[in-house]
Amino acid sequence: MKFSNAKGTRDFPPETLVKRKYILNIIESVFKKFGFMPLETPALEQLETLTGKYGNEGDKLLFKVINSGDFAAKVDDETWKNKQSEKILRFICEKGLRYDLTVPLARFVASNRNEIVFPFKRYQMQPVWRADRPQRGRYREFWQCDIDTLGTNCLMNEAEIISMAVEIFKTLNLNVTIFINNRKILEAIAEKYQILSEFTRFTNIIDKLDKNDFESLKLDFESLGLSNQQIEELKKILKKYTFDTNGINQLKDIFLTNPKAIAGCNEFYEIYSYLEKSELNEKAVMIDLSLARGLDYYTGCIFEIKSNEETIGSIAGGGRYDNLTEVFGLKDVSGVGVSFGIDRIYDIMEKLKLLNHIRTSDVKVLLCHFDKNGQIYNFQKAAELRNNGISAEVYPDIKKINKQFEYAEKKEIDFVIITGEEEINTGVLTLKNLKHRTQEKLSFENVIERLNF
Amino acid sequence: MKFSNAKGTRDFPPETLVKRKYILNIIESVFKKFGFMPLETPALEQLETLTGKYGNEGDKLLFKVINSGDFAAKVDDETWKNKQSEKILRFICEKGLRYDLTVPLARFVASNRNEIVFPFKRYQMQPVWRADRPQRGRYREFWQCDIDTLGTNCLMNEAEIISMAVEIFKTLNLNVTIFINNRKILEAIAEKYQILSEFTRFTNIIDKLDKNDFESLKLDFESLGLSNQQIEELKKILKKYTFDTNGINQLKDIFLTNPKAIAGCNEFYEIYSYLEKSELNEKAVMIDLSLARGLDYYTGCIFEIKSNEETIGSIAGGGRYDNLTEVFGLKDVSGVGVSFGIDRIYDIMEKLKLLNHIRTSDVKVLLCHFDKNGQIYNFQKAAELRNNGISAEVYPDIKKINKQFEYAEKKEIDFVIITGEEEINTGVLTLKNLKHRTQEKLSFENVIERLNF
Numbered sequence: 001m002k003f004s005n006a007k008g009t010r011d012f013p014p015e016t017l018v019k020r021k022y023i024l025n026i027i028e029s030v031f032k033k034f035g036f037m038p039l040e041t042p043a044l045e046q047l048e049t050l051t052g053k054y055g056n057e058g059d060k061l062l063f064k065v066i067n068s069g070d071f072a073a074k075v076d077d078e079t080w081k082n083k084q085s086e087k088i089l090r091f092i093c094e095k096g097l098r099y100d101l102t103v104p105l106a107r108f109v110a111s112n113r114n115e116i117v118f119p120f121k122r123y124q125m126q127p128v129w130r131a132d133r134p135q136r137g138r139y140r141e142f143w144q145c146d147i148d149t150l151g152t153n154c155l156m157n158e159a160e161i162i163s164m165a166v167e168i169f170k171t172l173n174l175n176v177t178i179f180i181n182n183r184k185i186l187e188a189i190a191e192k193y194q195i196l197s198e199f200t201r202f203t204n205i206i207d208k209l210d211k212n213d214f215e216s217l218k219l220d221f222e223s224l225g226l227s228n229q230q231i232e233e234l235k236k237i238l239k240k241y242t243f244d245t246n247g248i249n250q251l252k253d254i255f256l257t258n259p260k261a262i263a264g265c266n267e268f269y270e271i272y273s274y275l276e277k278s279e280l281n282e283k284a285v286m287i288d289l290s291l292a293r294g295l296d297y298y299t300g301c302i303f304e305i306k307s308n309e310e311t312i313g314s315i316a317g318g319g320r321y322d323n324l325t326e327v328f329g330l331k332d333v334s335g336v337g338v339s340f341g342i343d344r345i346y347d348i349m350e351k352l353k354l355l356n357h358i359r360t361s362d363v364k365v366l367l368c369h370f371d372k373n374g375q376i377y378n379f380q381k382a383a384e385l386r387n388n389g390i391s392a393e394v395y396p397d398i399k400k401i402n403k404q405f406e407y408a409e410k411k412e413i414d415f416v417i418i419t420g421e422e423e424i425n426t427g428v429l430t431l432k433n434l435k436h437r438t439q440e441k442l443s444f445e446n447v448i449e450r451l452n453f
Numbered sequence: 454m455k456f457s458n459a460k461g462t463r464d465f466p467p468e469t470l471v472k473r474k475y476i477l478n479i480i481e482s483v484f485k486k487f488g489f490m491p492l493e494t495p496a497l498e499q500l501e502t503l504t505g506k507y508g509n510e511g512d513k514l515l516f517k518v519i520n521s522g523d524f525a526a527k528v529d530d531e532t533w534k535n536k537q538s539e540k541i542l543r544f545i546c547e548k549g550l551r552y553d554l555t556v557p558l559a560r561f562v563a564s565n566r567n568e569i570v571f572p573f574k575r576y577q578m579q580p581v582w583r584a585d586r587p588q589r590g591r592y593r594e595f596w597q598c599d600i601d602t603l604g605t606n607c608l609m610n611e612a613e614i615i616s617m618a619v620e621i622f623k624t625l626n627l628n629v630t631i632f633i634n635n636r637k638i639l640e641a642i643a644e645k646y647q648i649l650s651e652f653t654r655f656t657n658i659i660d661k662l663d664k665n666d667f668e669s670l671k672l673d674f675e676s677l678g679l680s681n682q683q684i685e686e687l688k689k690i691l692k693k694y695t696f697d698t699n700g701i702n703q704l705k706d707i708f709l710t711n712p713k714a715i716a717g718c719n720e721f722y723e724i725y726s727y728l729e730k731s732e733l734n735e736k737a738v739m740i741d742l743s744l745a746r747g748l749d750y751y752t753g754c755i756f757e758i759k760s761n762e763e764t765i766g767s768i769a770g771g772g773r774y775d776n777l778t779e780v781f782g783l784k785d786v787s788g789v790g791v792s793f794g795i796d797r798i799y800d801i802m803e804k805l806k807l808l809n810h811i812r813t814s815d816v817k818v819l820l821c822h823f824d825k826n827g828q829i830y831n832f833q834k835a836a837e838l839r840n841n842g843i844s845a846e847v848y849p850d851i852k853k854i855n856k857q858f859e860y861a862e863k864k865e866i867d868f869v870i871i872t873g874e875e876e877i878n879t880g881v882l883t884l885k886n887l888k889h890r891t892q893e894k895l896s897f898e899n900v901i902e903r904l905n906f
Contacts (some may be wrong), residue, residue, distance in 0.1 A: 003560050003781055006548050009495030011561050013568070014575065017491045028896050034841050035816045035864070036848030042462030042594050043496060043550075043580065044516070049456045063497070063756045066519045067548055068584040072538040080536060082674075085525040093519055095459050098494075107456050110463050115466070117863040119849045122467065127496065129522040152849045156828055163836065275831045295837045328456055363488045375609055379727045386486050388828065393488030394613075396572045396605045410570040411488070 008132070008140030018354045020346055023172065025127060027340055027403070029146055030168045031123040034160060036147050037111070039122040040340045043102035043129075047096045059143055061130045063140075064093040094341040097129035102324070102337070108395065110328030113175060115429045118151035126341075137312070137347065148337030150324065154268055157336045158272035158301050158320065162451045165305055165316060165338070166284055173354050175308040178313070180243060182268065182301050184250070186292060188261035189237065195224050203292040206238065210290075210313075214238070243272060243285035251287065260399055267301060293317055310348045316340045363391045365415040365431075368404040374419040381417070381429075388448045408434055461593030470573075471748050472808045473799055476625065477578060480598055480793055483621045484576040487613060493574040494557035496582075500549045505779065506556045508749070510815060512581045516593075517520030517546040550582035554599045555776065555777070555790070562603055563781030571604035578795075581641070590765070590800065608720055610725035610789045611754050611773065618769060618791070619737055619759055625798070626807050628761040632741040633696060635721065635754050638704070639745060641714035642690065656745040658693065663743075663766075665689070691698070696738035704740065720754060744768055756791055763801045769793045795818050816844045817904045818868040821857040827872040834870070834882070841901045862887055868904060 005011055012020060028038075044065065053057050071092040072080065079087055084180050101124045109116060127146045134140055147164070149157045162178055169176045174257065186203060190196040205220040216234050237254055241247035248268045255261030268287065291304050293314075302319035319339030325333045330335075347356050365385065367378035378394045379438045385392040395404045401418065408416050418430045428446050432439040442450060458464055466475060481491075496529045497518065504512050524545040526531065532540055551557050553575045562569060587593055600617070602610045615631055622629045639656060643649040658673040667688050674684045690707055694700035701721045708714030721740065728738075744757050746767075751774035760768060771791030779785045802808050818838065820831035831847045838845040846866065848857040854871065861869050871883045882900050885892040895903060 003499060004564060005502075006497045006499050007496055009497050011495065011565075012491075012493040013561075013565065014490035014492060017493055020493065027609055032815065033844045034813065035819075035866075037467035037814055037864075038465075038474065039467060040465040042458055044459045044462050044463065044582065044594055046456060046459050049458075060521070061550075063521075064519050065550070066542070067512070068516075072536045072537045072541060080533075083525045083530075083533060085523045089519070098516070107458070108466075111457060111463075112466065117860060119860075121846075121849070123771050129497065141497055149849060152829075154850045156832060156847065157849055159832060160849075167839075274829055277833050278836060302654070302813060361490055362485065362490065362547075367487075375607075376727055379609060379612060380730050383731060386620075391486045391488070393574075394611075396574070396610055397607045398600060399777070407572075408571060411490075424767065441600075 036123040056208040062169040064096040065095040110330040145340040150335040181291040184264035204291040243289040262329030366408040490607040495630030515551040563783040598793040603788040634744040635717040637717035647674040659745040695741040817863040
């Protein structure tokens with residue numbers, strides 16, 4: 001019998017996981033440096049918490065867990081007879097797997113409102129599940145790394161998100177651009193062309209600009225009732241602007257008196273005021289009016305981060321939303337957040353060879369031996385090495401010495417200690433550098449010194 | 454609308470999670486120091502991987518995920534009509550949530566046998582799910598922290614487990630005893646009383662000695678056909694022995710010529726030979742013949758670790774098993790492993806106030822302000838502080854200064870910087886220690902110095 005893992009899920013073997021952990025640790029340490037605190041919510045949620053939050057399509061993508069015991073007994077015979085899966089589902093499944101980290105956050109905040117210190121700055125790094133058709137780069141079980149600040153309208157939080165993203169990707173050595181847009185400005189555009197009633201359709205079309213050029217979407221824009229001249233004008237507007245006073249002024253000039261546009265531009269000015277003196281290079285942040293991700297959800301600024309070197313889509317995204325927690329009975333809690341896509345970040349870094357310096361094991365030395373006496377001696381020496389801060393492993397079997405070296409090499413352990421009768425008698429150890437093929441005889445103190453560089 | 458989380462699951466708010474992470478980090482760092490490498494497997498497994506591995510009861514406790522789409526259509530009308538949940542399950546559920554970390558490990562190793570470096574030393578720290586009746590201290594979603602060494606018979610690995618456990622609990626400041634037993638010796642006892650055919654029942658009774666005294670189990674032992682005299686004798690044997698040459702000799706004397714007992718005692722001698730010169734205190738490890746956890750599974754040594762101060766049951770357990778991977782088509786892979794129960798370790802440490810020193814946030818300073826100018830100034834100063842290695846947070850709103858102090862205190866941030874017009878103009882900052890109620894005016898360099906202690 002041979003078994004594989006479930007479709008759309010992955011094992012993370014040590015070599016991969018160590019690199020993933022490297023990325024996650026950097027992200028986490030930046031979150032912490034900015035005062036964000038960790039939160040974890042369960043994988044299993046009540047289905048009533050999850051359904052109706054992600055649209056019809058989302059509901060279909062929820063993994064649902066079947067009730068234990070005689071689930072069928074709870075369905076009345078009439079309903080059962082009709083064999084309608086969707087209808088029966090309500091009776092036989094009470095729980096589901098979380099679809100994202102945002103709805104669980106909202107549920108948590110709403111039910112713990114009295115214990116939570118507001119503004120609440122939390123980060124959350126956990127897997128989520130979606131019953132999507134698995135394909136390259138799209139998994140059914142994947143991780144999200146979210147930060148959100150809840151209970152504050154202050155735009156400093158938007159500036160903070162930009163700062164954190166800049167620091168994270170600088171530390172990861174990844175060249176990215178942070179794209180920013182604002183729902184208010186997109187609404188101003190819709191007002192300008194009198195298509196505000198078609199706002200959702202309008203933004204859905206804009207969203208496609210990511211993968212399609214403007215010309216190929218002309219028919220779509222026409223279907224909104226825009227004239228050829230308007231479409232030409234729109235083409236000139238829906239572009240990128242520098243995120244500084246110049247760029248924002250340029251943007252403001254387009255709309256002049258439209259109050260929504262002014263509000264949106266003022267938000268940009270304010271966010272920029274925090275960042276003005278920071279080390280942002282000119283193109284680290286760009287205003288991109290063609291950015292319209294999930295606007296149903298966001299109410300103010302929206303963000304998207306992309307690699308400058310790999311066109312894999314966005315590697316992080318987020319924005320400000322009002323009343324995240326309202327659906328759970330807690331009103332007037334504005335929030336802003338961003339989610340980092342660890343899987344894509346990993347893929348890009350792997351492709352750019354930015355993870356090659358990460359070693360699978362950080363064990364410094366493998367202690368090798370010829371017989372049980374040597375292994376016992378090594379077991380005790382390894383303990384002493386660890387007490388001196390050196391990660392050490394004793395070869396876990398009695399095998400030919402070459403086999404033991406091979407094991408060290410495969411585990412990327414550079415040094416081996418070879419313990420024979422002579423070493424046990426004299427206490428002088430043989431330390432071999434497998435990489436440089438050098439070998440020395442050293443006292444235990446000198447071994448520590450040599451390995452503790 | 455108000456929603457709670459699913460029964461038997463928990464949210465981990467920051468205050469709890471930070472303490473859990475402290476424990477997990479210590480455990481992980483010891484694992485790594487001994488050369489164990491991380492592995493993560495998906496939460497979702499194919500049901501065929503999971504069923505039949507945990508006994509009938511276990512199969513019932515598996516959380517099963519219902520197939521997407523029109524699941525009912527896949528069940529033939531006859532089967533559907535009969536409404537037999539158990540029979541229908543096979544048609545409508547293909548996936549389930551992992552029940553432990555051992556079966557996924559076996560599946561992983563069997564299907565990646567050609568890439569894995571043997572002996573394979575891995576650790577795995579992930580949640581598992583069981584559709585158990587939730588009760589105090591028993592959850593439906595809980596974490597396991599496992600280490601296993603696969604592909605080696607060497608008893609040094611058993612000694613290594615003891616060493617690691619000693620180091621972990623010493624670092625956690627928790628007084629524990631590691632109990633060790635061996636299936637071979639329990640079989641020798643069963644042979645002595647000619648009840649080897651009833652071995653499973655026999656060990657099930659022994660298992661109860663954990664919670665019941667010997668007298669109350671007399672009837673159980675009688676039911677095995679043991680005479681009163683034999684039961685009295687058994688009572689004297691099933692006790693604790695010191696884990697050293699004396700203790701093992703004492704044990705050996707009981708059975709004298711029984712080959713299984715001799716084999717078991719020899720295993721003890723060998724494991725002890727590694728540890729002989731270590732700093733084990735006298736009662737860190739005890740041989741306990743009344744320890745019989747899950748013997749169906751284990752074939753050699755078994756371990757159980759208990760707190761010396763809290764009687765909450767075992768906080769870690771494991772042992773050696775032959776052929777873990779056989780059911781997945783890979784034969785002759787012996788292994789030994791132990792699982793640490795983070796939930797119970799947390800509960801005990803919380804009760805003993807061993808986690809009181811862990812701070813929720815490691816932010817050193819909160820930067821406070823009176824107006825937007827102050828906040829902008831603080832935003833930039835905070836970036837400089839972080840560049841100097843100091844975790845810093847800017848209060849994320851413009852509110853009364855006392856509100857800001859309150860926020861700092863609730864987040865356990867000891868220092869605040871108070872930025873007004875004067876501070877911005879002079880560059881001399883006001884640093885207040887909220888704990889000691891002291892306040893100083895300092896240059897930025899001196900602030901760094903003060904906070905970087």
